[in-house]
Amino acid sequence: MDNLGDIRLFVETANLGGLSAAGRRLGLSPAAASARLVKLEAELNTRLFERTTRQLRLTEEGSLYLAHCIQALAALDDARAALLAGRTAVMGKIRIAATSDFGRRMLKKWLDEFGELYPQVQFALVLADSLSNLLQDDLDLAIRFDVPPDSSMVARKLAPNRRVLCASPSFIATHGVPANPGELDKFQCIVLCSTNGIANEWRFTQGQLSETYVVPSALARETNDGAVAREWAVEGKGIAMKSLWDIQEDLRADRLCIVMPEWRTPELPVHAMYQRSRYMAPRVRALLDFLIARFADENTALESLLLSKGYI
Known part of the structure; x- marks a missing residue:
């Protein structure tokens, strides 16, 4: 704890990209900020930044240390807030990640509704179709449609999630529709791709039947953004x-x-994911409870929609 100020300086330097800017934010002169950073590196016996005349760049060791420092400082800030305001106070910033399409079309408005209930809460919303690293990205929650085999995370199921093939009425009017998966090779398809590869293997079941169609990559439209695919x-x-x-x-x-x-x-059911070992601040607990209720309501409405359209 005796170098907590030095750790805060290190985190601010990494976030702002410069030691002088970090020093100004913390009320330190450039000389004092430089001396404290050198002191921290000496205590750790590790170089945290590669220094050039123009900028500071985190070393590999610095990136690792930064992720843990952010978590440690956040936990200390949460503990302080809990002591000052009481454990039931719902206030502060929530960092949450979701897929691009769901985040824009559903989660964003839900966060607005939550913000009206708790006006002292602020949000940092990260949208990406690749799986976020909760530790490195300093996230409180991630809403995912798949769950990695990572025991360090808690995965709380929020709702079922059915995936379907879809097309516009104009496309159907022009090209028709396949009667079964084997006929998909006659149609233009749109697929998602990511750092893990292209999601072009579509598996289907109907009763006891099971079929798989692999969309030819050379013939498909590809994007790494689910919103663009939609x-x-x-x-x-x-x-x-x-x-x-x-x-x-x-x-x-x-x-x-x-x-x-x-x-x-x-x-692939919808899950809320969060760190197993991290203290859950009242604001995060309140948001999780809100999302559980919101998903339940919306799932009922979704089932009614499918029934009215004749899809079930």
Whole structure:
């Protein structure tokens, strides 16, 4: 604890990209800030930054240390807030991650609703279709449609998640629809890709039947952004595999239709993920409880929508 100020200086320097700016924020002169950073590196016997005449760049060891320092400082700040305001106080910033399409179309408005209930809460919303690293990205929660085999994270199921093939009415009017997965090779398809590869293996079941269709990469439209995939489908560019959570408003407005609804795909339930060892601040607990209730309500509405459209 005797070098807590030095650690805060290190974190601010990494965030701001410069020692002088970090020193100004903490009320330190450039000389004092430089001396404290040198002192911290000496105590750790590790170089945290590569120094050039123009900038500071984190070393590999510095990046590792930064991730843990951010978590430690956040825990200390949460503990202080709990002592000052009481353990039931819902206030402060929540850092939350979600996939791009769901985050823009659903989660964003839910966070606005939560903010109206708790006006002292602020949000940092990170949208990406790749799996976020909760520790390195300094996240309190991540809303995911898949769960990695990582025992350091708690995965709390929020709702079922059915994925479907979808296309626009104009695309269907022009090209028709496949009767079964084996006919998909006659249609333009839209697929997602990421650092883990292309998600072009589509698996289906109907009763006891099971079929797999691999979308030819050379013939497909590809994107690493789920929102773009949905927009292409709405614009009539092809058939896409999407979560019902992403396209429910498009189904309701008849901008998209479900293709082959009798063929089911494997479900990847929606989960809230958070660090197992991290203290859960009252604001994060309140948001998690809010999301559990919100997903339950929306899932009921989604089932009613599918029934009204004749998809179930």
